[in-house]
Amino acid sequence: MRIKTFGSYTKLPSSHLVGCTVISIDLLRSSTSMTWALVNGATKVIPTTEAAEAVSIAGRMGGCILGGERGGIKLPGFDLGNSPFEYSKEAVSGKSVVVSTTNGTGALCGTEGASNVLLGCMLNCTAVARKAVELGNDIIIMCAGTEGDISADDLYAAGAIAEAITQMTNNVSPCDMTIVARMIYRTWKTDHREFFSTFHCSRLIKMGFEKDVEFCLRRDITDLVPEYRNGVLSI
Numbered sequence: 001m002r003i004k005t006f007g008s009y010t011k012l013p014s015s016h017l018v019g020c021t022v023i024s025i026d027l028l029r030s031s032t033s034m035t036w037a038l039v040n041g042a043t044k045v046i047p048t049t050e051a052a053e054a055v056s057i058a059g060r061m062g063g064c065i066l067g068g069e070r071g072g073i074k075l076p077g078f079d080l081g082n083s084p085f086e087y088s089k090e091a092v093s094g095k096s097v098v099v100s101t102t103n104g105t106g107a108l109c110g111t112e113g114a115s116n117v118l119l120g121c122m123l124n125c126t127a128v129a130r131k132a133v134e135l136g137n138d139i140i141i142m143c144a145g146t147e148g149d150i151s152a153d154d155l156y157a158a159g160a161i162a163e164a165i166t167q168m169t170n171n172v173s174p175c176d177m178t179i180v181a182r183m184i185y186r187t188w189k190t191d192h193r194e195f196f197s198t199f200h201c202s203r204l205i206k207m208g209f210e211k212d213v214e215f216c217l218r219r220d221i222t223d224l225v226p227e228y229r230n231g232v233l234s235i
């Protein structure tokens with residue numbers, strides 16, 4: 001089983017996805033918030049690349065929650081931003097959620113052609129690794145990155161998931177980027193100081209989202225693995 005990691009989904013040709021299981025990661029904060037919405041009972045999450053598309057889908061569906069951000073800030077007229085704490089049981093249980101974020105939702109929307117698309121983050125790290133191993137396909141860990149560049153926070157989560165996969169099966173052939181991601185995870189897992197100084201993370205902390213960052217780093221608090229099919233994330 002090959003594991004390939006891409007630091008930014010924008011660098012990943014769609015022809016590479018055919019026959020693979022994709023694990024899509026935007027650790028800070030979109031993968032975490034969408035996973036948390038489903039853990040808290042949202043019936044489904046519909047990710048969109050463009051904010052206007054989210055507004056139009058929500059308008060057509062009626063009765064759903066509209067969430068998302070640009071540059072970390074809640075979009076004007078939207079119900080929720082991109083903090084996982086906003087996707088509480090009270091806010092989302094029993095409801096459909098339509099979400100558009102700067103990078104994370106666009107990454108998911110570009111995964112046509114893959115056999116399976118799973119949403120990964122630290123909250124479901126071991127569960128998403130197990131599910132990917134069970135599916136038996138080659139695995140692509142696709143990081144959202146930040147505006148076309150790699151984002152070290154995503155690589156940290158990619159490394160944690162790759163490490164968990166490696167502990168579950170010997171039948172693994174990691175690409176060089178996967179090995180680098182595992183090194184990042186091993187280096188930072190017990191000391192997050194350098195993680196906190198990385199570009200997107202430090203920007204979120206400066207904006208007052210330190211508690212979000214701490215939450216996104218919590219590991220294995222759910223066994224639920226959202227799967228993206230036909231434009232919809234569900235569990």
Ligand code: MLT
Pocket residue numbers: 026028029030031069071072073082101102103104105144204
């Ligand atoms: C994104 O999609 O780029 C992020 O989730 C941004 C954020 O942290 O709000």
